[in-house]
Amino acid sequence: MIEVRGLSRHYGALKAVQEVSFDIDRGEIVGLLGHNGAGKTTIMKMLTGYLEPSAGSIRIDGLDIADQRREAQRRIGYLPENCPLYPEMTVLDYLDYQASLQGLAPRQRPTAIRRAVERTELGPKATAAIGTLSRGYRQRVGVAQAILHEPGILILDEPTNGLDPSQIQHMRALVRELASDATLIISTHILQEVEAVCGRVLIMRGGQLALDSQLDAIGRMPRLMVTLDQGPDAVQPALSDLDTITSVDLLDRQDGLHRFVLETADPRAAAPLVAKTVGEHGWSLYGLEQEHQNLEALFGAVTLEQMEVANG
Numbered sequence: 481m482i483e484v485r486g487l488s489r490h491y492g493a494l495k496a497v498q499e500v501s502f503d504i505d506r507g508e509i510v511g512l513l514g515h516n517g518a519g520k521t522t523i524m525k526m527l528t529g530y531l532e533p534s535a536g537s538i539r540i541d542g543l544d545i546a547d548q549r550r551e552a553q554r555r556i557g558y559l560p561e562n563c564p565l566y567p568e569m570t571v572l573d574y575l576d577y578q579a580s581l582q583g584l585a586p587r588q589r590p591t592a593i594r595r596a597v598e599r600t601e602l603g604p605k606a607t608a609a610i611g612t613l614s615r616g617y618r619q620r621v622g623v624a625q626a627i628l629h630e631p632g633i634l635i636l637d638e639p640t641n642g643l644d645p646s647q648i649q650h651m652r653a654l655v656r657e658l659a660s661d662a663t664l665i666i667s668t669h670i671l672q673e674v675e676a677v678c679g680r681v682l683i684m685r686g687g688q689l690a691l692d693s694q695l696d697a698i699g700r701m702p703r704l705m706v707t708l709d710q711g712p713d714a715v716q717p718a719l720s721d722l723d724t725i726t727s728v729d730l731l732d733r734q735d736g737l738h739r740f741v742l743e744t745a746d747p748r749a750a751a752p753l754v755a756k757t758v759g760e761h762g763w764s765l766y767g768l769e770q771e772h773q774n775l776e777a778l779f780g781a782v783t784l785e786q787m788e789v790a791n792g
């Protein structure tokens with residue numbers, strides 16, 4: 481349904497998004513997670529056809545967004561990060577205006593608007609001026625404009641940003657309801673958000689895709705935690721070479737000790753190899769244990785260095 485290949489976007493020398501590829505199937509709810517500046521909004525703007533990639537391609541239902549932008553955009557609803565709303569307009573007038581911008585025929589608009597208002601539970605505020613609404617209601621107006629044309633794909637940039645806890649609950653319920661008949665991509669830097677509503681997570685770090693995983697697979701990805709008196713320069717090359725170990729990352733440093741996290745398909749087999757290698761190098765081993773991941777631990781490990789977007 482969505483095919484992204486080698487997607488990059490540069491702002492001058494700044495590489496905001498670098499070589500990102502992924503596929504999203506119909507009906508998936510995907511969380512796009514990353515620290516501020518990781519490239520989430522830039523990806524969303526490219527997916528929705530509002531920003532041209534510097535390189536790479538995007539296909540929506542087989543349509544290349546570079547060649548068939550309008551056609552692809554008809555299949556997408558987009559809630560931008562700071563959805564531009566007109567404070568003096570009423571909710572209904574604003575939705576009517578958006579419906580006209582989206583090319584809905586005048587006779588289709590009343591039904592489309594009624595349905596969007598119902599789904600976002602905006603009925604009681606329909607004739608209120610947008611400027612008088614709470615942030616929660618304004619976000620719902622943003623969602624309502626995104627679903628007016630009943631798109632098969634919804635792209636929501638930070639939908640709960642700035643909402644209070646009860647508004648967040650309401651927005652999450654709305655997102656789940658929308659997911660019943662659309663493919664969803666939601667960007668956020670809030671882990672609980674992803675855990676609450678998504679089936680899959682894409683984690684961005686410094687403009688690159690650092691992880692693409694189903695959420696239910698995350699708990700099953702065991703890791704080894706190793707605490708040593710040596711730093712990454714010595715440890716990483718020695719342990720990365722061992723059988724079944726696919727990555728060695730520094731998790732933290734404390735009181736002269738370094739804690740590493742090792743990804744491995746087989747922690748039972750890897751643990752004695754690690755202990756043996758540590759012994760052979762004459763290092764001191766302060767801890768070696770298996771850990772089952774949760775999203776928080778994974779996010780911490782993946783975004784560990786909190787890489788700034790590379791320049792140049």
Ligand SMILES: Nc1ncnc2c1ncn2[C@@H]1O[C@H](COP(=O)(O)OP(=O)(O)OP(=O)(O)O)[C@@H](O)[C@H]1O
Pocket residue numbers: 491494496514515516517518519520521522523561669789
């Ligand atoms: N129009 C622009 N001109 C120059 N740099 C930009 C522009 N838009 C974004 N950037 C930079 O590109 C990088 C990625 O920004 P982006 O907004 O995509 O990140 P993000 O993950 O959505 O962050 P946030 O969570 O803060 O919205 C940042 O370093 C940002 O400063």
